[in-house]
Amino acid sequence: MTGDDWGALVERLGFASIDHLRPLTQGHQEVIFAPGKTAEQLVTIAERLAARSGSFLATRIEAGHWEALQARFPLAEHNALGRTVYLPPEPEPPPTGRGTILIVTAGTGDLPVAEEAAVTARALRNTVERLTDVGVAGIHRILTQTEKLRDATVIIVVAGMEGALPSVVGGMVKCPVIAVPTSVGYGASFGGLAALLGMLNSCAAGVTVVNIDNGFGAAAAASRINHT
Amino acid sequence: MTGDDWGALVERLGFASIDHLRPLTQGHQEVIFAPGKTAEQLVTIAERLAARSGSFLATRIEAGHWEALQARFPLAEHNALGRTVYLPPEPEPPPTGRGTILIVTAGTGDLPVAEEAAVTARALRNTVERLTDVGVAGIHRILTQTEKLRDATVIIVVAGMEGALPSVVGGMVKCPVIAVPTSVGYGASFGGLAALLGMLNSCAAGVTVVNIDNGFGAAAAASRINHT
Amino acid sequence: MTGDDWGALVERLGFASIDHLRPLTQGHQEVIFAPGKTAEQLVTIAERLAARSGSFLATRIEAGHWEALQARFPLAEHNALGRTVYLPPEPEPPPTGRGTILIVTAGTGDLPVAEEAAVTARALRNTVERLTDVGVAGIHRILTQTEKLRDATVIIVVAGMEGALPSVVGGMVKCPVIAVPTSVGYGASFGGLAALLGMLNSCAAGVTVVNIDNGFGAAAAASRINHT
Amino acid sequence: MTGDDWGALVERLGFASIDHLRPLTQGHQEVIFAPGKTAEQLVTIAERLAARSGSFLATRIEAGHWEALQARFPLAEHNALGRTVYLPPEPEPPPTGRGTILIVTAGTGDLPVAEEAAVTARALRNTVERLTDVGVAGIHRILTQTEKLRDATVIIVVAGMEGALPSVVGGMVKCPVIAVPTSVGYGASFGGLAALLGMLNSCAAGVTVVNIDNGFGAAAAASRINHT
Amino acid sequence: MTGDDWGALVERLGFASIDHLRPLTQGHQEVIFAPGKTAEQLVTIAERLAARSGSFLATRIEAGHWEALQARFPLAEHNALGRTVYLPPEPEPPPTGRGTILIVTAGTGDLPVAEEAAVTARALRNTVERLTDVGVAGIHRILTQTEKLRDATVIIVVAGMEGALPSVVGGMVKCPVIAVPTSVGYGASFGGLAALLGMLNSCAAGVTVVNIDNGFGAAAAASRINHT
């Protein structure tokens, strides 16, 4: 492919560009990162994506975004906890990933990030399972779930505070574990830094880490693993 | 399996314990982290592991370690750059991983970490390829390697300084990318912090990160992906 | 020039001083940094500057600033995205800089800082070009713009998140590159720190850096280069 | 007690003062912190303490310290791993603490700090038990030790890297848990900062924390608890 | 107890789980951490806890929480300063702790954290005393309280700014001292970091530390000490 071909695949809207080359290079179309965009801009981008693929996903939506998207796309689905809007293709095709992405959370406060990951993983055509509120301070909660953990193809572990759960999970399974630190906590959690450092220093082999609160990124990585 | 069974699988040496349960839970035996161990301790642990499996891997070896291991295990192999000693099984079995782990480095200074990853990936029974010195300041160097990048099942990208290479690679392929920040740099690299933060904030989806200089961890994660 | 002469060139308004020596020492009059100033103070300072030169530039304007300036200076121009108000001389003189300042942005969120730079560069009498949304995760976007990059006399690269774009651009051109980290990002971007450290550690020679979100400073430095 | 009385209880040696008021206020005599002291100074202070109580404890001893103390106090005991020298009273009196202080370590590298704590706890007249190499990446290792954990009056948990073990232990017992982060780790462990932050953010109630590598301080606090 | 037994003791509400195993492992039922919960969720969780034990404690309550809890539990008590709601058992049983928990504050701004600790300590069935506004800049204020300090079984010291008070108190008593840094301060207090570091580096033996503003955690640890 030449530079000219490349250029033709980038749709320039003035306030943003849409990279239609991405399905070729990355395996899926762009996901809309909503912060800072007006409702009108969001709708316009969603229209362009939907025109090509019949689908779009917007993450981190802000006040007024859902109402505007709902008016234009009555079939779009809003995940309030995860702050996503997803328009599934009609009909929604079956998952293409090989196995199951399991999303594990340490506490209630980690659910928004986990839901962002879950919706993203679905939009990228994966089967998703959830396991919630199994933090390490009551270690029996995760130990009774060994079977569910071992059935997964890849596991996303979402945790704030000390971020210890990925180390425990990483030691219980053979599959890849993606750790997502969250900003849940206060004081010396420093906005998720404590959990981030904990996960980077995990004594369990096979754990990799994404940015704080980055449910989308964890799901994108998990989907790549599940599609390889 | 009961707690008693578990206990029976932990071999206690006084100065360390060997967890023989790991092949069951994690898919491979323990890897020896050499720092702080005496040559004698290292040899003893290596003997116990070799007695069970005919093989061992030691990482981050220090002065005197190689000589002691070589004397006891004449068939062991020393990777001086990667600071590893590996005793392959005799005969060495074929790889069990599904595809190829490609290890990409930005600069010459990143090679030790890349070699640690390469030896680890081989010991965990993966096919390994290397692509060196393709940092982003001469962007043509990576662009001419598109085919090699696309043939990989999982890519490990090792980079210091600003740590930008994983973002470029992540945007060129569909497979999972594991980023390893290195402590290569000076001044405001703060021992690899700049590269670590850069990789965590990568604008490319599908990139996950391990600790600074953690070639072993990147290979362990890549091997999990390659064996799933 | 004596200390008394110096004193005569400083106009004291009580709430601020205007340094009319600056056109002599720095080549251009003071630019108004608006934060914390009342609309009345802003108008007063603008009046004094306009009285001398027929022109003024205010950056980082806040709520109410534009309305007050517009009422007093009907010919002033408001760049809402860049948060600037500029009164061009009447008629606007041609640029005095030798060549073109090219302002490159990685993503949509970097546009406000880029616009602040663009308006500043124009007010300092430079020819300005823009190149937007060419972040490294889709590396083909910047590669197809080689000619535009090579036509510039100096390039300002504005990027948040991992801040990798200046390294790529710096490796593609011979001219000076000024990198502006932005606070675009979340979590471990730590308000632009990740991008700042990335740029300071750039593996490309010839890249220099300004403060986070400092579009004004980048343009002032670029204008000095363009006028030397 | 008056200020004069106070003054009489401070023995001034020129290079240091010995606070003989401490047994009254704190329940035990001063412990010698050896770093930076010459062997001669160390012996002198030890002589003054031994003259009053028949005993002394020195922590963090450096090269040459042990040889000098051994020559002067043939009955003194050297814990090479814990870097302590202890002269027990003759005969050594029975423990005065109510129960048992259990010292738990996550990995082999944490043993020096644990030994410093163990010797200190003994010198402060406590019964001490140890439980080693039970880090969370092989969670079965700690789970099989429930009984030992529940028999303790107070537990000291020593861990580096991500510092997750105190959270797990804190959730398994009713007694106080003192967490000691260690500088074991590399890269983003930042000299024990990761473990420290993890422990401060522990999701388990009842966990308190001391300084990095501060085995002495943990034992002093545990002894206070055991003597209350 | 088996994994199935464990499972039966976790009550799953959809938005949260209640761990009824905790009274067995930890000695008391869960305390509700209110932030981020809706008033309805808070009331539901409080109902489940009250149904089992006739009591509940919620900390860090937010706007609307008190009104909802008051309507449902007319006998609940609101501590506005400490941001807690506590429903005592009817009749309230006598304390079970062996002695007195003394809560000491350095300044007026530290009172909210101290009150959170006081209510928690009472709910965990301890006798509580308070000593307020005795910061080190007027050292006579703490010195005149020696007797009160020496009567305590365990002391919680709450301080912001430089966090020096625990060192002084730790040197005056034999009992355990738990230090709570607060976010009181500005500038280089960095949200309580200065006080936290000060307390971790205390030159007084026997001082342990909890997270910034963590009055609940300090009381939980003190109660464990008081019940051992």
Next chain:
Amino acid sequence: MTGDDWGALVERLGFASIDHLRPLTQGHQEVIFAPGKTAEQLVTIAERLAARSGSFLATRIEAGHWEALQARFPLAEHNALGRTVYLPPEPEPPPTGRGTILIVTAGTGDLPVAEEAAVTARALRNTVERLTDVGVAGIHRILTQTEKLRDATVIIVVAGMEGALPSVVGGMVKCPVIAVPTSVGYGASFGGLAALLGMLNSCAAGVTVVNIDNGFGAAAAASRINHT
């Protein structure tokens, strides 16, 4: 130019690659960054570069480097203070830069970084001037040098400790100012961080910054400016 052409211009030595495309894209050949290289490797790379251009420059040389290079290149020049080895072309061609690069230092400790910059600027074919020991604590020292400052085309200001000198110089001239923070200082200089932050926050417009101790980078940027 095609990808194949690009490939042909990269000379692969096994332990390193030499990018002969750089004179085309960047205007000069690669400069050798010596740390971590053996004397033999250094000589080999120098030979390849000298074979093409009759010249080479190595920075940050370490023990043994100079002796090895001197033996092979008798005409090479060693700058012991700046830790560089430079082989000038024979005969050395006249400078190609338009004007003069002035290198200003605040204190004696900043000289090594300044010399690295001076040699680099010469190798990149610029006229270089120096102005030393003119730190702001004796402000008269810089004020008496106004003429020299105003004669420069671009100024490099090298300073450690509080890094204030670039702000003063930036306010005295119209030309571009490149600030180089150095690691000179102790305590709260944090290895040059204080100077770096000071320079990034300079209140003088037109100042840009490079990494701590990066004399090479400052000269490369200055040379680009001087050649534009």
Next chain:
Amino acid sequence: MTGDDWGALVERLGFASIDHLRPLTQGHQEVIFAPGKTAEQLVTIAERLAARSGSFLATRIEAGHWEALQARFPLAEHNALGRTVYLPPEPEPPPTGRGTILIVTAGTGDLPVAEEAAVTARALRNTVERLTDVGVAGIHRILTQTEKLRDATVIIVVAGMEGALPSVVGGMVKCPVIAVPTSVGYGASFGGLAALLGMLNSCAAGVTVVNIDNGFGAAAAASRINHT
């Protein structure tokens, strides 16, 4: 003085204590730090102080504070910029300090902190002079003020951004210089950290530093110097 005497001098209001010992130990009565206090509490404390001395000073007042104090103390004076309320004694006594405290500011944004210092210094009975907007980027502004600088007994220098002004002033005078970093700036100023570090690393001897934005503390220290 005995402990009982001490106790009698502390007036306990329930929500706060007033330490009437301070005029004896420190030379002046307490100053009210207003943040977090209700208007009623503020008035009550002011009444107690005014009852003893006929005067009070409150710093960092918040919304509603001034109105409440004005209603109760019609003669109180409000400094809106400095956020202080001061009730001078009637009649106001002459200064007791030996000389003049000169308060120097770098930029307009530093004025609030300077005004807090000025009002505090007056309340502590010092003669106060001001010198404003003399930042180092226009170095002639401070150089023309040499005489005013040399007439002062002690100088307070208030500066944000890079905080370079105290170094220049410290080099021009023989008297003590107290540096106050302010939070004026953005990006890598990190809330005043850049200025703070700059001032701590000042290359001028005789400069000491207080907390970020701490105008009160600088004035208290300057007053001590002026009264010694």
Next chain:
Amino acid sequence: MTGDDWGALVERLGFASIDHLRPLTQGHQEVIFAPGKTAEQLVTIAERLAARSGSFLATRIEAGHWEALQARFPLAEHNALGRTVYLPPEPEPPPTGRGTILIVTAGTGDLPVAEEAAVTARALRNTVERLTDVGVAGIHRILTQTEKLRDATVIIVVAGMEGALPSVVGGMVKCPVIAVPTSVGYGASFGGLAALLGMLNSCAAGVTVVNIDNGFGAAAAASRINHT
């Protein structure tokens, strides 16, 4: 004085400049900061200073410095603990400062910094007193010294670890207090950062702070106060 006059007062040695203007502007000649200087350079600078004034002071001397200075200046005095060499004028003139500078240390490890301060203060012609080993963990040690504290004109307080002593001293006296944080400590002292932050956040009014381990700077500031 003109710029030419200024120039005549700067003696340029090639490797350093000596600013003979300083006695006029600052009240005393330059003090030699020895690190990084060769013994020969040190002797040369000392000779130039001694030639003018009959005296010199060198701080932070390194290996070989003392021997070289002693050979050249037999009357010079070496303070090994404080790492200074001082040649007093012959005969040594009486102090010119108004009162006494009292230097207070918290612990034995703080003595080197205190001695650097003591020698500097003497060289700047002040009367110096010392008070050692009075840290806050044994608060009676400082309380019995009230009279000595109150006799001082200015107090320098040197402390590491949590740095709490200046707050206590600041609350006991009316005179200025200069706090010097030291790098004494380990773990979360982060090289003196904990003490530095503690001192900056002191709740005692009238405390100012210098850089970590900066005994020279504290004495220079104290001498200015004592000479005003």
